[in-house]
Amino acid sequence: MRKFTIPTWFSISWLGLMFFFTIFGWLLPFKSWTTVFEDDLGVAPFSAGHLFGTDTNGYDLLASVVSGTRMSIFIAITAVGLGGLIGSVLGITAAFLRGKVDTVMVTLFNVGLSVPNLVLALALVSVLATNLDINQAVPTWRRVMVLIIALTIVIIPILGRIARGATLSWSNREFVTAARSMGMRDRNIIIRHIVPNVLPALIAVGFLAIGVVIIAEAALSILGVGIPDGASWGGMIARGRNDLEYAPHVLYVPLVFLALTVISTNHLGDVIRSGLDRRESKV
Amino acid sequence: MAKISFWLQRLAQLLIVLLLVTFGVSMLLRLIPVDLATVLLPVGSESERAVLRAEIGLDKGPIAYYLQWLGDFVQGDFGKIYFSGGTEEVSTHLAQAMPRSMLLMIYTQVFALAVAIPLGVISAYRAGRRADRIISNTLFTFSSVPSFAIALILIIIVGTKLAWLPTLGYVTYSEGFAEHFKHMIMPVLALSVGLIATYTRLLRADMIAALREDYVTMAASKGLSDRRILWRHVFRPSSITLFTSAALSMGGLIGGAIVIETIFATYGVGFEIFAAISGRQYVALQSTVAVIALFYVLFNLVVDIASGFVDPRTRDRRVNA
Amino acid sequence: MNKLFIGGRRKVAAVMAIALVASLSQVTTSGATAPSVAKRGGKITVGIFDSFPGFCMADNLANSALMAGRTIYETWVEQRSDGKIVPYVLKSFESSADKKTWLLTVRDGVKFHDGTPVDGAALFTNLAALRGILTLQGRAPSPGTAGGFTANIASVVQAGAMSVQVTLYQAESDYPESLYASGRFFARAPSQILSGAKCSTTPIGTGAFKYVSHKLTELVVAANPNYWRKDAKGGKLPYLDGITFTFLPDAQPRVSGVKSGSLAAAMFTSATEAKQMLSLKNNSKFKTIISPADYYGSIWLNHKIAPFSSKNARLAVSHALDRAKWLKVRQKGLGAVPDSIVGPNNIMYTKKGYAGYNLALAKKFSAAYRTETGKALEFTFPYVSASADSTASAILLQQMWQAAGMKVNLLSVTTAEAIQKAFPMQFQILPLLLMEGTSVGFIIPFVVSDMSGGNPAHPLAKTPLRILYGILNISSFKDEVSEKLIFAGRAETNLVKKKKLYQQGMQRLQEEVHMTNIAFTQYSLTSNKLGGIGKLGLAAGGQRRLMTNFGIDWTGVYLDK
DSSP states (O other), rough: OOOOHHHHHHHHHHHHHHHHHHGGGSOOOOTTOBOOOEEEEEEEETTTTBBBBOTTHHHHHHHHHHHHHHHHHHHHHHHHHHHHHHHHHHHHHHHHHHHHHHHHHHHHHHHTTTTOOHHHHHHHHHTTTTTTSSSSSOHHHHHHHHHHHHHHHHHHHHHHHHHHHHHHTTTTTHHHHHHHHHHHOOHHIIIIIIHHHHHHHHHHHHHHHHHHHHHHHHHHHTTTSSSSSSHHHHHHHHHHHTTOOOHHHHHHHHHHHHHHHHHHHHHHHHHHHHHHHHHHOOO | OEEEEOOOOHHHHHHHHHHHHHHHHHHHHSSSSSSSHHHOOOOHHHHHHHHHHHHHHHTSSSHHHHHHHHHHHHOOOOOEEETTTTTEHHHHHHHHHHHHHHHHHHHHHHHHHHHHHHHHHHHHHHSSSHHHHHHHHHHHHTTTOOHHHHHHHHHIIIIIOOOOOOOOOOOOOGOHHHHHHHHHHHHHHHHHHHHHHHHHHHHHHHHHHHTTTHHHHHHTTOOHHHHHHIIIIIHHHHHHHHHHHHHHHHHHHHHHHHHHHHHOOOOOHHHHHHHHHTTHHHHHHHHHHHHHHHHHHHHHHHHHHHHHHHHHHHHHHHHOO | OOOOOOOOOOOHHHHHHHHHHHHHHHHHHHHHHSSSSOOOOOOOEESOOOOOOSSTTOOOOOOOOHHTTTTTOOOOEEEEETSOOOESSSEEEETTSSSSEEEEEOOOOBBBBBBBBOOHHHHHHHHHHHHTTHHHTTTSOOTTTTTHHTTEEEEEEETTTTTEEEEHHHHHHHHHHHHTTTTBBBBOOHHTTTSGGTTOOOOOOSSSSEEEEEEEEEEEEEEEETSSSBOOTOOOOOOSSEEEEEEEEEEHHHHHHHHHOOEEEHHHHHHHHHHHHHHTTTOOEEEEEESSSOOEEEEETTTTTTTTTTTHHHHHEEEEEEEHHHHHTTTTTTTTOSSSOOTOOOOOOTTTTTOOOOOHHHHHHHHHHHHHHSSSSEEEEEEESSSSSHHHHHHHHHHHHTTTTTTEEEEEEOHHHHHHHHHTTTTSEEEEEEEESSSTTTTTTOOOOOOHHHHHHTTTTTTTGGGGGTTTTTTTOHHHHHHHHHHHHHHEEEEEEEEHHHHHHHHHHHHTTTEEEEEBBBBEEEEESSSOOTSSSSSSSBOOEEEEEEEEOOTTTTTTT
């Protein structure tokens, strides 16, 4: 194992911290992000009692951003995890079976890819988050679900295509041919030989995809189709844009969290990929 | 001969993809658990809604609805936007919005390439040295800041604090070249930062690989100047990947433009999408998404053809990818 | 109709002070820099926060869009800065002693943009359209809510070439207020009214500007070369060549637009934009004028369905609203804490019976609701999510109610949906700014169940349009006690007695919590390099109100480069 560089260490620690916030954030002794501090409206960072300050509505930004971490990371990991799982199953199966299954799958991937990401997500969210009874609001958990589903659908063809490509190149290798000639069953070949080899490439792209999803969630919030009453980074940015002139830190705090996270996932994705390239060149 | 049938096959594939995309969007609309006619005509009477249902085929099954929509779409009838005071043609909106968005994309791409190419060449030439490290790290950081954040910060600093540039709207070049470009600078900057980073990285990686090729060593041994080697022998072949990637980034650009066009109120296609969604104008949404998919797919086809002619290897690579 | 609000409010002294300071600072700045030499020509763009649904009777232009519409249209009467209604496109109005018959006479020499004269016949056609008579005859589109506003009219006859006589069912001592409808009953050309579907898309008025084009998000107007009013020196009006009004739902683009010079002016509402208003007001580079807090946004409670059919639920909701906190957090201190459904400038204002903030009481009534129905108090609160500020407001309201033990779901809607489902009311609860002004003309229609006063001979009485009588009462209640008091007040000519009747009516409305509120609203307009705002006098003498919910009068405004 090569020694980790400083940026790599930083990325790992930052993502670790974000992960910690996601799982244990609610246990930490922070203020409630829903409390309005009416005597501290829009106070600057490092004020007494408010490490990151408050926004002009009096919400504590440290509490908000920790709670936002939970929502944004949860959405990103779930969407990429699900999308990656479904995409890779479809991609690997398609590449392994070839023939008609492959043609259908490739066409479906192309369908998904021919609508720009954000357009697809926007359309899906706006359609799925509509309710029959007007006095029946779409509850927050369902909005989150819809958001995750929409982003998953966006991710599936991206990772599916990568998985298919990787499988195609691996399934031509000698050891696969050998396994097949020894009468090994397809399922076993896939699990034993294909998946372990395809997985690293998928993880590398998966890290990049997490960044894409986090930004997409923020963009959807800015367009007013995010999660209305739950804090997420995107929701904070959407609310902070009107504060930019009066209390700029309201925008900068969630933005720094978002940017550092995206930098970290992008960097780790790169590190994994270059590790793979080295391994590839040795094969 | 083989080539022609290859392209015909490719065209057929695209057609199928487009049909499936539009069909998918159409199905999605029919999935909405509310009556579309009521959504489109909230203040209309029941008889007006009945007329509307018949007009756009909502009274038929989903497939018949799709076929009617497709028939209209092919003939250039993209449906209408409904509000209490009447209707507006989606095609009129798009006719105004398309050129704006196209210009925005073209300016963005040109600007991004114009900045990325020198940066990429320098960082490849000075790979591992300080110039390379500064360029690469700065761009890497910038590429992680979403374009809408850059837009918001630009508006505050350049627009309101310094009052150098207008923050809103679009001016056609017939109304004045200077004004036109003034209105475009901030949207283009916001959109191109991410692209510049991507292009520079790509070009750098490609050029470093090309620099290791034998013919470069050969050229160097022949005593050609660094500059000549760099541009003729290294940049030229590397640029194909760059332009292909520029073409592929159009999808992301269209998405990013939705937010940017909304923030700057330029009334481009991205803004139309946003307006259709926030105003629940589902017919307009369906047609606009179809137009975007159409352009996107056609654009990719053109890039395929172009790069296929330039370098047959690219074609094979792309087809197999 | 006004627009979905969320906010606003004040106290006499505070508001007067703000209005005074605002108008003074305005007078001093323009007085100092421009020795009132109006410059001619130029086109400008103005940022507004409402869109343009259309221009026919039923297309209600909301606040800032109404400002734009009023460059094309003018009202028959106009309100002076002291609140008095004076003739405008009309030359005069006179009433009989019993205040049931009113003779309206049109000004000579005024022409519509299509060249046709404004005369008695045109006024007659306008009134018939507003009342829904032409709709019944199949000659004009629906009057919309105007049918409710005019339901007290028993008959209209053309009395002469230039005049009509209006007979009311119940006496109205201030009928011209009803004819004003808070700046909404325009002189429309009969050719527009009778043009069918084009009525919505091609406005033809008498105003200083003519219609050029419009979209949902934009209205373009150009100077009317034959405008009837002249400036103080007898010069032609208007000064500007044209105006483009652009719909920008979020406040920040309007702020940056004015600051960067993209916009010559922009309008704001304190309902959600107090922060921006105050910041611009304190910026000496721009001129900001702020209206008084005479706009009484309400939270309407639907009496027809659960949970607000229960008085316990209504009391709980009203007592849970911490108006002082709202003032501080959402209004940034602009205005004052409301202690009545209407503001102190209004003739109906009374503190009696108002269910103000009291968390203990809110919890008590919330618990009482549970005992009464066996269910927890739960409802869905609709809000327009297009703007970041309205979302923040909705969340704060939700939290106040949750603190008192209620369960509140937020429902994001578009403005069009909100309006559709408010008339007739289908939501459980809805914040909507409807009531306004110092008098009752724009209050009564929203708090009585039958605007015709039970007139069995009203032309709409036996038709489906009858629904319009009570459609504006979006809380959907019938309260005979308050209705009787309010109608008696409207007929009364003795001002002291009138005021007493109105206040008793208001007290009853507040005791029954037929609606509640969180804040009153103010509007502001910030301009950059514009002169002449509020300088042009009214034809009948005196000044128009400087700043209202429908902004300023653009006729005398010029570019001050």
